[in-house]
Amino acid sequence: MEEKTYAIIDVETTGGGISGNRLTEICIVLLKGAEVIDKYTSLVNPEKIIPHQITSLTGIDNEMVAEAPKFHEVADDIDEFTRGAVFVAHNVNFDYNVLRNEFKALGREFKRKKLCTVRLSRKLIPGLFSYSLGKLCSSINIPLQNRHRAEGDTDATVILFQRLMELDEGGEVINSFLHPHSKNATLPPHIPAEQINDLPEDPGIYLFKDRHHKIIYAGKAKNIQKRVLSHFYDKKSREYHLGQETSFIDFETTGSELIALLLESDYILRHYPKYNRAQKKPTRTYQIINYINQRGIVQLAIGQTKQIQDSVHTFYKRNEAQEMLEKLCEDFSLCPKYCTLQSNVKVCSHYSIKNCEGICNGSETVENYNHKVKNAIASLSTAKQTYIIKEKGREPGEEAFILVREGRYQGYGFVGPEAQISSFEAYEPFLKLQESTFHTHQIINSYLRKKTEKNMIRFEEEAVLG
Incomplete structure (x- = not known):
């Protein structure tokens, strides 16, 4: 059977992320089986400034590449040199993607079979603390000179790959990595x-x-x-x-x-995972609070906090709290001034709420007004719904549930087919308590807007968990 050809490759770049990386140096060593048959190496003018930190790492500066060929001038050589060969590199996806993007910028396709010496090393030399090229070479006594230069790193990778081929007698592991349905070519280096x-x-x-x-x-x-x-x-x-x-x-x-x-x-x-962009920033909540002012009047206002605290009602957007205050004011004939919808006025003069009964001008008693405020607060409390959302479980016969108590998410759980659920309290032993946040509020509300209520079981206030 004909021996495979391998192109052992290392590239140096300008940095700046995968899409922004430009080539500054490349080295390719061709192997027929385990035997070196050719080598290609060249500096490359990246047509952009090389950052100082990259120069500190590689030693390649702007002056060194000023007269070097640009990629379009070496593209044919690289394409021809690697044609028919398996692309091999230490952390292969990096080098491969850099080259592929360079070819893509020229309107050309670059496609090769890939092998990663990090992944191969983890398989064939298990148990090492680190599989970075430097530490790996140190662990198994491979000389590594001119580190972070393309030729030095490629020469060390060639020796490493030859050692791996010796360990993989018969080529079973390497062939399995090259199998069309193998995930090894696409997976990152450290994930088996x-x-x-x-x-x-x-x-x-x-x-x-x-x-x-x-x-x-x-x-x-x-x-x-x-x-x-x-x-x-x-x-x-x-x-x-x-x-x-x-x-x-x-x-x-x-x-x-x-x-x-x-x-x-x-x-x-x-x-706070490093790579999650959404949901990290603590979101403020807005609460309708009540307090007694100097005249003994129960006053309503909007309070802002980063914590969900006991209050008349909690909202996650200020305009929602504002709309609710206006509705309470209108429905219970409250005064806009004492609902903090107007300030610095002696007598209320709200543009749309006109049914104030005179607490602000002295024609309504404090006792009567406070009674109306008490009724308004009570209406909010009874509007907080308690319900279960029933969902598909993890396995046949199991049922998942999400519990919302008085408008606040409590947690979730799973109920097996053997459980006898005949009341709200029967869910309690299966409940895994969770924190209620702005995001859980948004998730559940979004779900309820899209779904019908057929999966929802409502409970009266007196039937809630005690």
Whole structure:
């Protein structure tokens, strides 16, 4: 059987993310089987300034590349040199994507089979603390000179790959990595393919963790395995760096997409994962509060806080609180002045609310007015609904539920087919308590706007959990 040709490649770049990276140097060593048959190396003019921190790392500065060929001048050489060869690199997706983007900018396609020596090393030399090129070479006594220059790193990777071929007698591991259905060519370097294969194809949440098991990304999915893989197929710089930092992937199936959304929100707010953009910033709540002023009148106002506290009612947008105050004012003939809808006026003169009965000008008694305010507050309390949302469980016969008590999310749980649920209180032993936040409020409200009430069980106020 004919021996495979491998192109061992290392590139140096200007930095600036995957899409912004421009080539500054490239080295390619061709192997026929395990034997070196040719080498190509060249500096490349990136046609942009090389940042100081990159020069400090690689030693390549703007003066060095000023007279070097531009990529379009070496593209044919690189294309021809690597044609028919397997593209091999340490952390192959980086080098491969840099070259592919350079060709793409010229309107050309660059496509090769890929092998990653990080992933191969983890498989064939398990148990090492680090698989970075420098530490790996130090661990197994491979000489590494001229570090962070294309030729020096490529020469070390060639020796590493030759060692890996010796360990992979018969080529079983390498061939499995090159199999068309293998995920090894697309996965980041530190995630074993077995970990991906173990991911379920069910709804739930997934957690990307770094090598210290710290959560760096939390996501929800209808199909956990499919969604996790989509991160690695995405070529955006942020997704690439997320993959590079991920060493472990945990998951939790939920059966219900709604519970997955609520759990995702909980993980983001509790762990502030590095790569989650949304939901991190604490959101202020707006509350209708009441207090007795100097005249003994019960006054209503809007209070703002970062915590959900006991109040007449809590809102997540100021305009919602404002609209509710106006409605209370109108429905119970309250005074706009004493509902803090007007300030610095002796007598109310609201543009739309005209049914004040005179508390502001002395024609209504404080006792009568306060009684109306008490009724208004009571109306808000009774408007807070208590209900269960029933959803599909994690397995046949199981039922998931989300509990909202007096307008506030309490948590979720799962009930098996053997459980006898005949009352609201019967859900209590299965409930996993969760925090009610702006985001959980938005998630549940969005769900209820899209769904009918057939999955919803309402309860009267006196039947709530005690």
